[in-house]
Amino acid sequence: MPPALHPPALRLPRIANDTLTLRAFEDRDAPAVMSASTDPLIPLITTVPPACGLAGALAFVGRQHERAATGTGYSLAIALARDDRAVGQIGLWPGQDGRASVGYWVEPGSRGLGVATGALRLLSAWGLQLPGVERLELYVEPWNEGSWRAAERAGYQREGLLRSWQTVGDERRDMLMYSLLPTDDV
DSSP states (O other): OOOOOOOOOOOOOOEEOSSEEEEOOOGGGHHHHHHHTTSSSHHHHSSOOTTOOHHHHHHHHHHHHHHHHTTSOEEEEEEETTTOOEEEEEEEEEOSTTEEEEEEEEOGGGTTSSHHHHHHHHHHHHHTTSTTOOEEEEEEOTTOHHHHHHHHHTTOEEEEEEEEEEEETTEEEEEEEEEEOTTSOO
16 A cells, blocks of 8 residues: 655745734734634634634644645745734635635734735735645625725625525535736735
């Protein structure tokens, strides 16, 4: 029997500008994960455990490194450049046919500061330079105005409503679909 094939490990980048740094998660980022775990939506659509303590937050950090090690995708902490304190997560998951999916969250106390938009711009510019990536996609619930506005400010184009697209918690939910192409003017 031939050996099992495993995707190659991904090297996590460090991407920065004057205000934000996207970097590998570290154990010291547990407070941001614990804060996110109190949000009613984040634990439903991510692997952040609901209302977690330190052990749950550290397990989340470990899973983010595991994603890179198994070649599943890039999951990065969003940190403020001034003190390198994590305030969220952003990730890119390569798919088929030149497509990659993007997702992000910002802990409740850091919303409304442009963090999601800035992080999305940084990750998108980097992601569109990866070999074989021709299109970035993201999905947002229609009521999540903060998230879809961040996507639009980062240059993503709304393509339409995908009815009953994704299971969130125990129910099917509609999602707005956004995309960014290398040829888009951002």
